[in-house]
Amino acid sequence: MKKIKVIEMGGTISGNGKDRLDLKDYKSGVYNGENFLEAIPEIKQFADVSFESFLLVSSTTLNADHWIKLRKKVMNCLLEEGFDGVVITHGTNTLEESAYFLHLTIPTEKPIVFVGAQRPFTSLSSDAHLNLLQAIRVAASDEAYNNGVLVQLNDEISGAREVTKTNTYRLEAFQSGQFGYLGFIDPDKKVQFYRNPTRKHTFNSEFSSLEIDKLPNVEIVYSYAGATGHVIDHITERKKYRGIITAGTGAGLVSPSEIEALQRATENGLFVVRSSRVGNGRVVPIDSYKDYNFINGDNLLPQKARILLMVSLLKYNTIEDIQTVFDHY
Template identity: 35%
Template sequence: MTPRRLVAAISIAACSLAYGIQANAAEHPGVKIYATGGTIAGSSASSTDTTNYKSGSLGVQALLDAVPELADVAEVTGEQIANTGSSNIDQEILLKLSKAINEELATDATHGVVITHGTDTLEETGFFLDLTVDSDKPVVMVGAMRPATAISADGPFNLLEAVTLAADEGAEGRGAMIVLNDRIGSAYYTTKTNAIMMDTFKATEQGYLGAFISGKPHFYYTPATPTDKPRFDVTSLDGLPKVDIIYAHQEMDPALFTAALDNGAKGIVIAGSGNGSIPETVKPLVKQAMADGIPVVRSTRTGNGIVSAKEEGIGSGALNPQKARILLSLALTETDDMDKVRGYFE
């Protein structure tokens, strides 16, 4: 082969390879990752430290660089929304996140989004997004129970599964989801059930939506929506009404209830015992607050079960206190009609 022909052959091969790479890249769905910090971005000087690490130490690019396999399942981009422990997530971050996701999912290039998040309040953000993102495209919450510096850290594999789920056509129409420990759960129902163990996220009554098998999502059911799940438009909102949670117990001090009202609460959730039970000394305060236009939702501190309708206050249904707080705050952005507020729960 002459030198000229050799150069031509190499050029053709290079162009073919480049075209093949571009074609393969174009075949992958677009997935946007929104990073907020948490254990998945945490670090410690000790590789065996799984409790005293610093959350939110790593940025979104470091998370992406740690999992090169992401490129095999999606065209991934990332944005740093926050970088903190999830106990610091506030309404400003929630609103910013929801608005960004709604805008991103409205584009044809994006098939789904992933939110990396600390596990302590991950369920609250997931629930908020489930109620405020207006799209059938996948919204996937993911975190980790071990920091990135730990031996056998779970974050990288959780992240790969989350992106894989967000890129999967079978994930559409299922609402916001939570992925950890190979399990796929509905963000509407899933909650953190253990302080430190890996298999912490569960929906004990409702079960999982599916699981990962050899890196692929396997769904147990066709897409479905939680009964009477509402949708809220937060596009024009700059803040949310203040709602406090009060924990019920033996000898519960009614002054705690009054203090919440005096501090500007527009609604109150009580984590009651059993079926939303509260002491007799608190019931008159609840009744008066309702009469004054301050809704009081009675949930349960048990972690499971449906709280029935109440004469004093509003039963939370299947929602735990932290999720009832989110729903009540969103409901108050649309109405102060007590019957309508009650209708969101009972």
């Protein structure tokens, strides 16, 4: 039986409501491994599981320093303590971001599975119990090896690069856009994968071997009709940032005023990555932008493009090198 470490980071999956109909005002981080094992004794059928509470904070308060601490904890569990896999319980609001950071920076082939819930542990029809059990099953499965960091909710297995939260309260909130899920957990107790990530990650990521103590500051700017570019100028003038991600309209476009502001940003040494706010599709080079020193963000969502730029800047300092990273990760 495989040894699985569950790292508890709070979130709805550990939430306690004032009654069983409380689906919005509950308190997160109340329940822990002892409560989970008592409520879900079936866990013991699938793995030898150890629980540890770690960074019990709301996922909306997490920042890059928390990611670095989590990375060190996961590496210790897998590389030093000899666990066969790790499950991380996490608030759903920023779960996809923590998952993608580890996807880029953990040097392992072993399964790392993020899990959360859309309904608190105490609610009617809570998804917390089964989500946790299924995540442990995925982490203990041979099929999950070499697939990078995974996200499991609602019996659906997603890759950390593509997955995103798409609904505020519905159980099917976590989707992977046009690429779809990597696999599923079905009633026959099988963990079934149908595809694998093709972009570089974990054990074949050049960033997984880096010593990471701090990440550079990168901001996201959301474009819209009539955007003035004032926010971009403010970021540039603050001189505390290394890069800007544009959540552009359509195919990664921004307003004329934003173009001017972004040019001033690049002239001041900031790296600018074009992404799109639409949710699907690649941002590619276009003739009208060929004279600007912008990096094309491929199909990464703005919040994922931000993480990749932050990590890239730990190693590279030219547009050409960083563009190559975005082409392969």
